[in-house]
Amino acid sequence: MNTTNFDNTKYLKYINYKNIKDFNYNQLEILAQELRDFITEVVYHNGGHYGSNLGVVELTISLLRNFDPEQDKIVFDTSHQSYIYKILTDRKEKFHTLRTFKGISGFSKIKESKLDHYGAGHAGTGLSAALGYAKARDILKQDYNVVAVIGDAALTCGVTFEAINNIGQYPSKLIIVLNDNEFSISPNVGAFSIYLKKLRNNPFLVKVEKKVDEVLNLLPINSLIKNFIIDTKNWIEEGFTKVVSPSIVGVIFEEFGIQYIGPVDGHNIKLLDEVLLFAKKLEKPVIIHVLTEKGKGSKEAQEHQEKLHGVAKGKLKISNFIYFSTDEGLKVEKKEDKKLKTYTEVFGETIIELAKNDDKIVAITAAMPSGTGLINFSKLFPDRFFDVGIAEEHAVIFSTTLALKGLKPVVCIYSTFLQRAFDMLIHDVALQNIPVLFVLDRAGIVGEDGPTHHGVFDLSYLRMIPNFQIFVPSNELELKNILYTVLQNLDKPTAIRYPRDNIEGLNNDSKFSIIDLYSWILKYESSLSNYNKKVAILATGRLNRFIPKVISLLEKSNIYSKWYNCISIKPLDNKVLSNLVDYDLILTLEDNVLAGGFGSAVLEYFNDNFYNKKLNLLRIGWGDYFVEHGAIKELYDFYGINEQEIFNKILEKVDLDVIKIGVSNNESV
Template sequence: MKYPLLETIDFPSDLRELPVDKLEALAAEMRRFIIEAVAAKEGHLGASLGVVELTLALHYAFNTPYDKLIWDVGHQAYGHKIITGRRSVFDTNRQFKGISGFPKMAESEYDAFGTGHSSTSISAALGMAIASRLQGDTKREHIAVIGDASIASGMAFEALNHAGDSKANILVILNDNAIGIDPSVGALKNYLTQVKTGSQRSVNIFEALNFRYFGPVDGHDIDKLLEIFKTLKKIEGPKFLHVITTKGKGLKQAERDQVKYHAPGKFDALTGELSPAKEAPQPPKYQDVFGLTLVELAKKNPKIVGITPAMPTGSSMKYMMQAFPERAFDVGIAEQHAVTLAAGIAASGGIAFCAVYSTFLQRAYDQLIHDVALQKLPVVFCIDRAGLVGEDGATHHGVFDLAYLRCIPNLIIYAPRNEESLRNIMFTAQEGLDLPIAIRYPRGRGTVIDWKKPFEKIELGKAEKLTEGDRLALIVTGHFTEKALKLAKIFSGSIAVYYFGFIKPLDTETLQDVFSTYDKILTLEDGVVKGGLASAIAEIALSSNYKGKIISLGIPDEFMEQGSTEELYQSIGLTDAQLQSTIHELLAE
């Protein structure tokens, strides 16, 4: 057998049959299994490598699934999945119709709570502990494993505040490796560093919150972990264990470059070397267009400030942080703070560019409404990862933003069709707007290699007619505009393509022209149909008493699973070939 110990472990009950002195060898096999799996199929690497020993110790010491184990965020849970019945199907991890890359309640009873975004584990574990107590079950353990970047989030502190006063049977394990996706930031990070080095002599912050504090302890020492878990199981009430780990443990490249090897793509499982990049010139990633354009604008406009909640690399705010460190801020996993910080800057005359993923902005919805839009503060939200994002699945698909933003008064919403329009709307925004603006763009690369063109100001609220056609009006927004133009070429002379970059304010004048000219309209968007562009068009059509036919294509009213974007588009009828077939049917009517 390739993995003689690991292949005998189907469930944690099998793990508990092993002698303790076999666990270190098992950890080595699990680490190799994860490396080979991620090297071939891609996924989150460094985080799972860092908690191999902790994973085994937890399932060995506690009676899962009766005892509830919750992994914060969840991209460190590969080892957990491998020993909880999913080793044989782990090659489907993050694949279409395969297992999720994150804990998922519907997938396994060992996944006590679904996760994908950070800082939820303590709240969930506390809720379970309270429910167990009310049901008369005082024996069950409730364990939240949370990272040092995640615990700095406001939600985590809210949960700690409640848990410390609850007398609930909860164990919070701080997996402290000084990094999330990017290095951890802030005063709490500095405090934890002092605790680890023994230079912290003042009150322990977690004991002050009424937790029994233990640690720091080496998270790669299985014997030490099992010893302390044995002690902790005897103690009732809220407990806090500080565990020190190394992200990427066991693969030297992943330990050395923890940011790149968080999710490195394909690499050589033996050497650890990343697969070589394609030599042919490629269009840039949208995030890099944003980041490099921001620096370009900031050089000429000293009022510009950049903000991102813990995603300097993912959003490419890193370029601004390198060029203007005093004018760019990574505020950690604190989306609510990021938005209101941007509002404060705008209220004092600054021009705040807040770069945030679409699904992460959901976490700051009240601040967006109450602190920004209500006060008409001209914050520029640059919303990355809009639309379907692929293998990260339901927790990360940015398909709701047009719907949840469109209902907010005083907010301009724009979806650029390519790199040039992203540059130009950023240029337009920093010249001075009276209202906040949300600019949403997809994950991945654009379409134009030569994208650094001279800036041009964009007329607010104006749609563009891109092709002529006499039989069907195709109304599109965002990067799907390229799909629409391909279709227009295939149906030459039949399809008029209208690009509505502005979803709000909507160009009602152009819409009235469309209504008066065409009796068939097709809308196309990379977001949920209900509440997005399609709904906006339907509302105007209804008020205008439009008698023609409107077909709306986009993301259906359901949570989309993981898979490549092409597989996901195929599943909902949005591939180029499927769109072509839909238009054939429309024109044949």
């Protein structure tokens, strides 16, 4: 899919943010449909965030009719819903490369365009970033508008509340567009979402489009007061909603100094135009409560809101192609073996099995019940399951006191999102040595979601914390038995990390066994007797997959090798390490940044224990850069983490003058 053909479109071919004001509402309705079709085709080909983007088509059109992205600062919270903005600003022609390597990112990115004013991927950053822009404008005496677009789930983040607190303290001209579709990835949770629901239904706030006198006529107040309000020229400045909304549902935002407007139909461009034009005139913080439907325009997306929040390649039902004449070029990565499950699925099944026999096990997720494989657990054990919303910091502290009362909390958070709770891991969990099990899904690179989502820091940020132990399974049996063994006797802070990937299924036996968690598993030992050099390979997690081919190449070069699958990152297996000092090369492999990761731990071990020996250590992992977005294999190849490159690096390091041998697919050890 190298190009896009806009010939068959009526308006999309002409439209951009500079001329969007010139279109009338009938034309914009057609444009909205064209945008939805375009998004559908691109997401069909490339995967991506679907429902959220279909829901903000009219809202984004209206934003670009009322604000100038060259001057004004439009900040998307999380920014998974910024596709329409990208298309309508300066990336329409390139949008078919969405989420592909070197292509358009699935999130806002200041490096990608000067019209992206803030990069994101993690939820809850929008209001803080917007307030910074507003304050900078005031201090520098500049003149631009600041708009933050935030979803109803991101609104419930702790960070967002910190920002709201601060906006009240430093009121500044700032427009917050609250895009309320009642959904996070799953249905939104928590007391605040219930509050928003009440606001949605508040009869006195419905429809700003109604003339003030029409709304006032609905109110049980006498005509003198009505006339007074209507005659008051600055009724709008006083806060329309305050005047007409008695005490049915108090508007919290107003108490914090943020004027509330709404709810507003977020699919009515004309109405949105009116409201945004009005909000622009206010010289204070204002929140516009916009109601949208996630998946608007697609029956499939509306019926399966959760499933179609984010979609994998080729997963949409699509009948006609408008922008790409054929669906040629659709590269849906086939599962290598259909029987293989994902790590997430195996975790989800295992935790249920374990919880059936252990009523102390409780599971906690931060807005990712399906992503972390906990949906069935939540149905089977509703009293032992907690979806705390996008609140990773809270999730971690909450788990500590559950543990102090003797429960066994299993906190399931993606590696990248647990970064949010770094302080809690140290201050609340580890310092008090509280036994909580952390299950980090999406550890290692995640592919198309890119640098905001790659889970490549956890080995470093966990390894440095005293009291923590860290395990990395590489197949189904290991994952099951690590979980089983840890939960039999959960007595310290523990982390298990695994990637978004299929899991190799060794021994599908449903029985669990207690395993030796701290001993690395010897996978292979060469039988070469007359060899050139000796190499020890210490591999972690899914990178073990590369090793059989590497070893077969080493054997052909007459290099002796010993391969360990290192399931425990902390503690290290010192017994194994102490026997490797006479090797010509020790290789470590990790799907983590090299700084502070597994290889660093091994390096520290040798430095501390064998400082008088000359050791040759090669660490393979991610360097001092952010890994871009793209297909996982493509990223591994680009950054030199594949069989051939590993072999080449070994040869360079052992300093052997052997002929380099290529990898063929049928090599095996």
